Amino acid sequence: MSSTPTQQLSDAGVSIWLDDLSRTRLDTGTLQKLIDEKNVVGVTTNPSIFHAAITAGTDYDATIAAQAAAGASVEETIFEITTTDVADACDLFAPIAAATNGVDGRVSIEVDPRLAWDTAGTIAEAKHLYAKVNKDNVHIKIPATLEGLEAITATLAEGISVNVTLIFSLERYRAVINAFQSGLEQAKENGHDLSRIHSVASFFVSRVDSEIDKRLDAIGTDEAKALKGKAGVANARLAYQVYEELFSTERWAVLAEAGALPQRPLWASTGVKDPAYPDTLYVTELVAAGVVNTMPEKTLDATFDHGVVTGDTITGTYDEANETLNALEALGVSYNDVVTLLETEGLEKFVGSWKELLADVEGALATARKAS
Template identity: 60%
Template sequence: MADASGTQTVSDSAATDALAALSAAGVAVWLDDLSRQRLITGNLAGLVRDRHVVGVTTNPSIFQKALSDGAVYADQVRDLAVRGVDVEEAVRALTTYDVRWACDVLRPVFDATGGRDGRVSIEVDPRLAHEAERTAAEARALWWLVDRPNLYIKIPATQDGLPAISQALAEGISVNVTLIFSLERYKAVLDAWLTGLERARAAGHDLSRIESVASFFVSRVDTEIDKRLEKLGSEDAQGLRGAAAIANARLAYEAYEEVVAGERWKALEAAGARTQRPLWASTGVKDPSMDDTRYVIELVAPGTVNTMPEATLQAVADHGQVRGDTVSASYADAHGVLDRLAAAGVDYDDVVRVLEEEGVQKFEQAWAELLESTQAALDEARGK
């Protein structure tokens, strides 16, 4: 059911059995969206209460969409205009206000789970994706500005982002590593995470208070690879449509299991550290011919997070069929899918390179649009 604003309302708690089963299987259910409208109306609190939501992720595109609803931000925009702040300071004031509020809504979950969940993510300026020092500086600034223990700072997993990830963790900042597409880069992220924790331990930080997730993107992989399979046109190629993204994510979980079975991790665990959970992102199904819950149901594994657009969340609640762990016994099949894709002519390395470049570009564009619309709102408030 939608309210007058078009936001889904929460009314049927009986429909949450699949989400309860998902949680029981070890998957933390997070919402991939945030807006002041959700906060004002109590929608987010309702999803926490009735839909097993235990975390929230944001990104520049989400904020750009949220701030297009000028009415709920008008009072704060007017105050910012009166103060004469520039547009970048205004954007940070508007977005951190929402994230701080959401952190407060999720704080009971944070307390109940010992800090494991109840987290809200905010991303560094996407224009800094290839500047490690500035990314680390912005991570510190956002950590201070929001000033909530249940915050995650999102840092893109570009090659240049890896040192910033280690640096933030070394300083005790909890990090959501985002925009991961390739298995090779994910392994580098795991190394950056371990390095950051090792440096944090050396600096005397309490490792039990430093959390991290690694956001491995799912649906975009199928979108790009299926487009290439369509061009190849062979029967083998057509038979692989919709297979790549789930196989790729399952092999990421295999890589994760290998790392947390290793001695390097065991030493950190003994010092109180907690694992960097794999987080399945981009889980909304783009192809209408496919089951709209597949990127949730086919990626159930202990100690993971699935962050969903609300449409996907509601679809899982309505007709999701949770079958327990659908990842751990599938590694051989997943390797076979990637082998068949290579044999069919799909260049995996090129696919993930394109996806990373496009991911950064899309967030940069959303940020530019956010700045532009906020500047227009400031100008209007100033009577220009």
């Protein structure tokens, strides 16, 4: 075929989003180039991405100096920087959003991760972010903690589109879909146009393999080693089975009749952590219609360069995926233990990145105040 692997992915029904954003990407045109050449139709961000962007160079020095002169706090300064970048990215993707009726062309911004266990705080922050960015194609990103589920429902009920993040377990994914459908039911009661409310559920992939492979190495048998690198894909494939199941119910049919669009599965953490695995593993093995794959640029480049797209690689694989997870349990690798740990570690990582960002920007503000 003459088309590129990323075009083939797009043709197979996979939306490619970039898992990165920075002022440099916006100002130099490199993000536009990825849209034009590599089929990128959206962007996701997280606290780690913003920390890397803001501390990488001098792009934000003028904004920080202006915020310092205005007497802004560190939280106000970060809020200004991140929402400005996201709003500008929303403008860049606006033509794609218009062409897809808002399904793609989305840009995600996450609530302060320190609020992950605070339902009311998350709802308030989601509204604040949405009002500040003030773009139809923004997604407010909310972690799928138990406390986050109620916040997801309440935010959607306000007519605000949501990216639910940090999902690792099939049980939690079911709860996320329930929270989504509850939110739409309330939004309908509140008089919102359901066709304008969009959502994705970010199901994390590579971190599942990283943790389970570590445990398989500790077991050390040939049987254990044969299961390495299989859990992440199996778990995600079973998530797609849950998606198919819960979006074919009578409850969903009522919402769809009212104009609602399904909450799409989004494959997150798709960069391969183990160099022994193909660098496109979590892309080519997770192809199905109606999914999003958000990739770091390294994974996007690898996919564009040598990804082999063979069509749908998910439907019809559910028995095999179940066998993989059952085999892991039989070896003593506890699925529930792994997914609980990964949620905790994921949140700790984002909180850690946010605290580092606060400290770095506080230092930059102090320097700017002295200079003035």
